[in-house]
Amino acid sequence: MKSGKITKRLKSETKRGYEDACGAAHGLELIGERWALLVLRELMLGPRRFSGLKADLPGISANVLTQRLGELEERGLVRRRKLPPPASVQVYEATEWGLEAEPIMQVLGKWAARSPAHDPGLPLSAVSLMLSFRTMIDASRADGVNGSFGFRLGAHHYLGRLADGRFEVERGEVGGADVIFTGQAAGLAGVVYGGAPLQTVEVEGDAALARRFLTLFPLPPKVG
Amino acid sequence: MKSGKITKRLKSETKRGYEDACGAAHGLELIGERWALLVLRELMLGPRRFSGLKADLPGISANVLTQRLGELEERGLVRRRKLPPPASVQVYEATEWGLEAEPIMQVLGKWAARSPAHDPGLPLSAVSLMLSFRTMIDASRADGVNGSFGFRLGAHHYLGRLADGRFEVERGEVGGADVIFTGQAAGLAGVVYGGAPLQTVEVEGDAALARRFLTLFPLPPKVG
DNA sequence: CGGCATCCGGGAAGATACTG
DNA sequence: CAGTATCTTCCCGGATGCCG
Numbered sequence: 001m002k003s004g005k006i007t008k009r010l011k012s013e014t015k016r017g018y019e020d021a022c023g024a025a026h027g028l029e030l031i032g033e034r035w036a037l038l039v040l041r042e043l044m045l046g047p048r049r050f051s052g053l054k055a056d057l058p059g060i061s062a063n064v065l066t067q068r069l070g071e072l073e074e075r076g077l078v079r080r081r082k083l084p085p086p087a088s089v090q091v092y093e094a095t096e097w098g099l100e101a102e103p104i105m106q107v108l109g110k111w112a113a114r115s116p117a118h119d120p121g122l123p124l125s126a127v128s129l130m131l132s133f134r135t136m137i138d139a140s141r142a143d144g145v146n147g148s149f150g151f152r153l154g155a156h157h158y159l160g161r162l163a164d165g166r167f168e169v170e171r172g173e174v175g176g177a178d179v180i181f182t183g184q185a186a187g188l189a190g191v192v193y194g195g196a197p198l199q200t201v202e203v204e205g206d207a208a209l210a211r212r213f214l215t216l217f218p219l220p221p222k223v224g
Numbered sequence: 225m226k227s228g229k230i231t232k233r234l235k236s237e238t239k240r241g242y243e244d245a246c247g248a249a250h251g252l253e254l255i256g257e258r259w260a261l262l263v264l265r266e267l268m269l270g271p272r273r274f275s276g277l278k279a280d281l282p283g284i285s286a287n288v289l290t291q292r293l294g295e296l297e298e299r300g301l302v303r304r305r306k307l308p309p310p311a312s313v314q315v316y317e318a319t320e321w322g323l324e325a326e327p328i329m330q331v332l333g334k335w336a337a338r339s340p341a342h343d344p345g346l347p348l349s350a351v352s353l354m355l356s357f358r359t360m361i362d363a364s365r366a367d368g369v370n371g372s373f374g375f376r377l378g379a380h381h382y383l384g385r386l387a388d389g390r391f392e393v394e395r396g397e398v399g400g401a402d403v404i405f406t407g408q409a410a411g412l413a414g415v416v417y418g419g420a421p422l423q424t425v426e427v428e429g430d431a432a433l434a435r436r437f438l439t440l441f442p443l444p445p446k447v448g
Numbered sequence: 449c450g451g452c453a454t455c456c457g458g459g460a461a462g463a464t465a466c467t468g
Numbered sequence: 469c470a471g472t473a474t475c476t477t478c479c480c481g482g483a484t485g486c487c488g
Binding site: 018019020021022023024025026027028030032034035037038041057058059075076096097100101103104105106107108109110111112113114115116117118119120121122123124125128131132135186189223224 | 251281333346
Binding site: 449450451452453454455456457458459460461462463464465466467468 | 469470471472473474475476477478479480481482483484485486487488
């Protein structure tokens with residue numbers, strides 16, 4: 001019914017903004033809506049498809065994901081791209097500026113890790129875990145520890161490199177890495193951050209280096 | 225009417241959370257609601273009263289402000305305190321952990337300042353401006369520039385100090401400062417960030433130092 | 449199957465009025 | 469001044485359905 005009814009929303013005239021020149025306020029208008037920052041997070045290590053995003057954002061509904069992607073696109077944080085044949089699938093990727101939002105997630109995440117209410121037992125996406133390594137690495141502990149690390153987390157494959165106290169990571173095959181971790185992201189997170197036994201995940205390669213790796217990501221002290 | 229009606233909200237059973245162990249996701253659950261970060265921002269330079277917060281958050285409604293303050297309090301980011309007599313007024317102040325959220329605002333604000341959609345002509349609170357100085361100061365430009373700066377922005381008075389390339393600021397009387405700026409926060413912001421003529425605000429004291437001060441806060445280049 | 453539009457129910461936000 | 473009460477509007481989340 002009401003077939004040809006013109007949608008009243010011409011351009012969403014009521015753009016619930018903050019009317020505040022403060023940069024932080026404008027930042028909230030850009031990525032402050034529910035789910036927006038987490039959608040962007042999932043794009044930080046490379047393009048993703050709609051269904052992959054939906055799968056790794058447990059609880060988001062398809063229409064909200066569509067809406068967030070559209071908003072992020074028109075704000076210049078996300079780009080829609082069609083992979084060349086034979087793939088020919090559409091993917092979403094972060095723009096350069098979108099990638100520059102990573103420090104926001106890092107600072108926010110580091111700060112929130114001090115919360116007594118933080119529950120590390122919740123699900124965790126593979127991207128989240130990789131980004132957390134980049135965020136939480138303790139440069140002084142990692143100084144002098146060098147090596148390459150492969151991660152097979154479900155269907156996600158990442159290759160990390162440890163050098164000069166920094167952890168770099170990108171999507172890619174894990175072959176030839178000094179250490180290869182295989183398992184679930186949440187499982188590996190439990191080992192690194194929750195003190196779970198190493199047997200929770202499968203480890204191949206240099207066992208001593210693997211054990212060393214797991215000690216490089218200390219959590220900040222809880223408040224209170 | 226309906227006086228004794230029991231409020232149905234036992235404990236807000238539907239706590240719309242993200243179900244995500246990622247620290248950033250938890251951060252959003254702590255300060256991700258609309259207005260929350262801006263309320264906290266207004267507390268970064270000392271305790272504030274309800275009416276002051278409402279006045280400096282243009283557009284927030286009283287009930288939303290009440291709700292946000294209550295949530296921030298129960299999460300441990302804000303504390304409610306009663307000033308001793310004869311003042312005897314209630315104020316809200318950030319806890320230690322709440323104060324540690326400042327880097328989030330800084331990173332978010334710096335990132336958003338690159339947005340082409342950012343409108344610097346909007347209203348700006350005095351706290352926002354002071355925090356923006358702390359955020360945007362260019363340490364290399366400020367190296368070797370030392371002095372004290374008073375700000376009389378409406379009823380807000382702040383005392384800043386420039387030393388070692390850093391800008392420190394606290395609430396306080398401006399007497400004896402090397403330079404004293406008097407006017408509206410938005411006006412001073414226009415001079416510092418918008419290239420408006422210095423006459424927009426009233427300046428007392430060391431004019432050369434004042435002119436130098438205004439050059440220490442470069443904006444990042446816009447995207448695109 | 450992927451992406452998007454539509455409809456619906458509930459809840460959060462906005463505006464205004466009112467009270468101690 | 470410091471909120472509370474009420475009403476309306478809008479957004480979020482879930483379900484369904486269309487269409488390439």
